Amino acid sequence: MGKSMATETKEVKTKAQKARELKEKYDTLVAEAKQEQLDAITASIGELKELGFVYTLTEGNAPLPSKSVATRAPKGQAKPKVAPGPSANYDEKKKCALCDMLGHDQRAHRSQEPKAKFLPQELEVRGLVAP
Numbered sequence: 151m152g153k154s155m156a157t158e159t160k161e162v163k164t165k166a167q168k169a170r171e172l173k174e175k176y177d178t179l180v181a182e183a184k185q186e187q188l189d190a191i192t193a194s195i196g197e198l199k200e201l202g203f204v205y206t207l208t209e210g211n212a213p214l215p216s217k218s219v220a221t222r223a224p225k226g227q228a229k230p231k232v233a234p235g236p237s238a239n240y241d242e243k244k245k246c247a248l249c250d251m252l253g254h255d256q257r258a259h260r261s262q263e264p265k266a267k268f269l270p271q272e273l274e275v276r277g278l279v280a281p
């Protein structure tokens with residue numbers, strides 16, 4: 151037959167070049183494999199969702215949402231017991247000698263020490279204000 155074609159000068163690759171090429175192939179392969187797996191997982195997640203289970207795929211080294219430091223609200227000071235209305239406990243049949251007024255009697259002063267005439271503010275808190 152004819153003359154054999156001129157022997158092509160086979161490109162001689164250095165090991166470094168081969169390594170680079172293989173690395174590129176490897177990277178491509180890994181990327182494709184990753185995508186393949188992701189597709190499979192996404193499909194599975196979709197199936198789970200259809201069954202009523204909602205999952206989300208999260209990359210492992212993705213930053214976790216920073217947990218907000220649990221800030222505890224300072225405990226509110228105990229509120230003094232306040233009558234439901236300024237005149238809620240007012241009883242016109244009672245008369246207090248201590249306060250010299252109607253609406254309550256001296257029993258209202260039981261918890262008071264020392265016993266003294268109620269201030270308008272105290273009357274309001276105790277619900278003893280005249281309506």
Ligand SMILES: [Zn+2]
Pocket residue numbers: 246247248249250254255256258259267268
């Ligand atoms: Zn009184």
